Amino acid sequence: MKAGTNLEKILESGRFAVTAEAGPPKGTSAAVIQRKAELLRHCCDAVNITDNQTAIVRMSSLAGCVITKQAGVEPVMQMVVRDRNRLALQADILGAIALGIGNILCLSGDHQKFGNHPQAKGVFDIDSIQLIQMMKKMRDEKKFLNGEEISGDVPIYIGAAANPFADPFEYRVKRLAKKVKAGVDFIQTQAVYDVPRFAKYMKMACDMGLDKKVHILAGVIPIKSLGMARYMRDYVSGVTVPDEIIDRLKGAEKAKEEGVNIILEIIEQIKEIPGIHGIHIMAVGWEDIVSEMVERAGLMPRPVL
Amino acid sequence: MKTITQQKPIEEIMQYVDRCKWIHIIGCGTCATLCHTGGKSEVVEMKQRLEASGKKVTGWMVIPTACDELTADALRQEAEAVDKADCILAMTCAIGVQNIAIHLKDVKPVYPGLNTMFIGIEDKPGHFTEVCLQCASCVLGRTACVCPLVRCAKSLFNGPCGGSSDGKCEISPDVPCAWQIIYDRLVETGRLDEMEAIEPVKDWGVSVSGGPRQGDVDAECGIVLSSAEPEATSTKS
Numbered sequence: 073m074k075a076g077t078n079l080e081k082i083l084e085s086g087r088f089a090v091t092a093e094a095g096p097p098k099g100t101s102a103a104v105i106q107r108k109a110e111l112l113r114h115c116c117d118a119v120n121i122t123d124n125q126t127a128i129v130r131m132s133s134l135a136g137c138v139i140t141k142q143a144g145v146e147p148v149m150q151m152v153v154r155d156r157n158r159l160a161l162q163a164d165i166l167g168a169i170a171l172g173i174g175n176i177l178c179l180s181g182d183h184q185k186f187g188n189h190p191q192a193k194g195v196f197d198i199d200s201i202q203l204i205q206m207m208k209k210m211r212d213e214k215k216f217l218n219g220e221e222i223s224g225d226v227p228i229y230i231g232a233a234a235n236p237f238a239d240p241f242e243y244r245v246k247r248l249a250k251k252v253k254a255g256v257d258f259i260q261t262q263a264v265y266d267v268p269r270f271a272k273y274m275k276m277a278c279d280m281g282l283d284k285k286v287h288i289l290a291g292v293i294p295i296k297s298l299g300m301a302r303y304m305r306d307y308v309s310g311v312t313v314p315d316e317i318i319d320r321l322k323g324a325e326k327a328k329e330e331g332v333n334i335i336l337e338i339i340e341q342i343k344e345i346p347g348i349h350g351i352h353i354m355a356v357g358w359e360d361i362v363s364e365m366v367e368r369a370g371l372m373p374r375p376v377l
Numbered sequence: 378m379k380t381i382t383q384q385k386p387i388e389e390i391m392q393y394v395d396r397c398k399w400i401h402i403i404g405c406g407t408c409a410t411l412c413h414t415g416g417k418s419e420v421v422e423m424k425q426r427l428e429a430s431g432k433k434v435t436g437w438m439v440i441p442t443a444c445d446e447l448t449a450d451a452l453r454q455e456a457e458a459v460d461k462a463d464c465i466l467a468m469t470c471a472i473g474v475q476n477i478a479i480h481l482k483d484v485k486p487v488y489p490g491l492n493t494m495f496i497g498i499e500d501k502p503g504h505f506t507e508v509c510l511q512c513a514s515c516v517l518g519r520t521a522c523v524c525p526l527v528r529c530a531k532s533l534f535n536g537p538c539g540g541s542s543d544g545k546c547e548i549s550p551d552v553p554c555a556w557q558i559i560y561d562r563l564v565e566t567g568r569l570d571e572m573e574a575i576e577p578v579k580d581w582g583v584s585v586s587g588g589p590r591q592g593d594v595d596a597e598c599g600i601v602l603s604s605a606e607p608e609a610t611s612t613k614s
Contacts, residue, residue: 154531158578180538183530185548194531198578201535205575217578235539240560246573247536254575262539309540309547 074211074257075174075227078146079118081377082350083258083287088343089350090371091148091260091289092116092362094140096131102139105131108359109143115363116353117374118175120260123150127187134164137173148231149173152181157197158206158217165210169226177231177260178203182309201254204232208255230255234288235262236273237312245276252285259286260352263293263304265313267341274347283347290342291352294361295331298322332365339369379498380408380444380470381505382415382491387426390466393488397463400427401435401455402490403477405443405469414491415439415468423468423490435461443473449480456482466490495527513583513590519571521562526579528555534576536560 073080082089092115094108105121112119121136137147149168151161168176180200184192198206198217206217210226232251236244248259264270270290277283293311295301298321305313317334324330342348351369355362366372394400402420409415417439424434436458440451452459459465460483467474468490478487497505510526516534517524526532530548537556540547544557563569581587592600 180531180533183540183548185530196532197581199531199533199535200538201575202578206578233539238537238539238541239543239554240537240541240557243536243560243572246569250535250573250575253573309542 075229077174077229080229082117090116091118091352093120093354095122096136105139106143109140109145111359115366118146118148120148123152126182127184148175150177152179154181175229204254204256231258232256234259235310238310259288261291263291274345278347287349289350289352293354294335381494381497384414399433399435399462401462402437402466404439406439406441443469448476521559523559
């Protein structure tokens with residue numbers, strides 16, 4: 073075991089994992105996170121706490137993770153390289169471990185231009201692949217990036233993102249391979265709506281043997297309305313929503329129910345794709361739906377290890 | 378090398394020169410002329426605007442290359458008009474502004490009329506693209522001559538992020554994804570395997586984060602970098 077987290081145990085034992093996502097509030101209320109943790113407690117193995125997602129200032133991921141953990145739910149701390157340099161990243165990694173957080177997800181982060189402080193200086197001292205590499209070094213060699221010794225153990229289960237829907241498509245699996253080479257343990261992908269493209273990506277990944285080296289969790293984002301589907305198709309970077317989905321929502325009497333049905337069908341297809349070891353549900357404010365989705369997807373109860 | 382400049386808003390310029398009655402204007406015959414920001418016609422136009430606002434212009438000139446040492450000669454030749462002025466309005470890049478300031482015989486305020494944007498190349502007629510951050514450890518040999526530090530919005534070192542779509546950057550459909558260009562060039566030349574290597578973390582200490590940079594030209598060694606004033610080294614404790 074690298075960190076001995078619940079997520080690690082589930083994935084390493086070959087079980088199908090379920091993770092979800094919760095965004096900290098634009099404020100100081102611990103109760104917001106506690107409520108989300110409560111909703112997600114029984115239906116997933118770990119919850120990602122986002123790090124100033126879409127470059128909008130929120131309560132820190134580290135604080136959100138601590139609150140989640142105190143609520144009895146295992147957190148995955150998201151870490152973007154947009155807001156912190158190598159000193160701050162390493163400092164927060166040490167602090168997270170001291171506070172009992174074992175899963176950390178390495179991300180570039182959406183560009184600050186999209187957020188609520190578009191005039192901010194983006195840090196980007198190191199990139200997400202270098203962050204993976206740095207964490208592996210911290211864990212396996214007990215050394216900082218500069219080679220100095222770290223006192224104490226650094227148990228981290230290292231995660232990263234992958235986007236099979238970005239371009240150039242042919243390069244996407246090579247980029248995944250690069251993350252594996254850097255030392256990533258698990259991957260959570262961007263939301264899957266285009267299943268054939270995702271299956272093609274996974275085939276390429278399996279052909280390279282990557283499914284044997286890393287646990288890949290397919291991302292899903294439940295669709296609440298036709299407007300949301302259109303918005304994601306048109307404005308959310310790195311997400312593609314096929315026209316069939318838009319058409320189905322257009323024709324549906326109750327778009328909200330149809331949206332859930334669509335995602336459940338996608339999950340069914342995803343489960344059959346070789347190399348997929350779990351799903352990652354990003355409910356983006358609609359955490360109430362997660363437990364119903366996991367139940368209906370036949371993934372309840374969650375294993376207790 | 379072209380330094381790309383943009384004219385400052387007239388309101389900001391008027392704030393600078395608020396306490397000055399007599400102003401001398403200096404343009405530049407190289408980059409600022411090319412950008413139509415500080416060439417002869419812009420300098421003359423600025424003269425008219427200042428005069429329309431009640432200012433007196435003691436004179437104006439367009440120095441061939443405001444960033445080089447001939448600026449000292451130009452200031453000497455124009456001494457009469459320069460001496461009479463309360464301040465200089467430099468419609469040059471920031472290098473020109475500072476060069477003028479250090480070559481002035483008598484100390485007086487030098488105000489920038491332009492914002493210095495970036496070092497760019499004219500990749501299409503009349504279109505400039507930022508190409509270099511002056512990072513002191515050039516990666517172009519590994520990135521098919523496209524600098525990801527300035528041409529990727531996130532300065533990524535190891536390939537395109539998840540926001541690259543149809544060859545465009547996530548920040549704007551008008552901005553090409555630098556890594557898509559790098560990828561295409563590496564594919565074309567059969568060198569895609571070069572993108573598999575993980576680029577090590579950058580040493581920013583030799584560039585923007587290492588403190589002010591200075592260098593001395595040495596006939597044998599080329600530029601010898603020094604990080605402090607020569608006299609400061611002797612007094613260092």
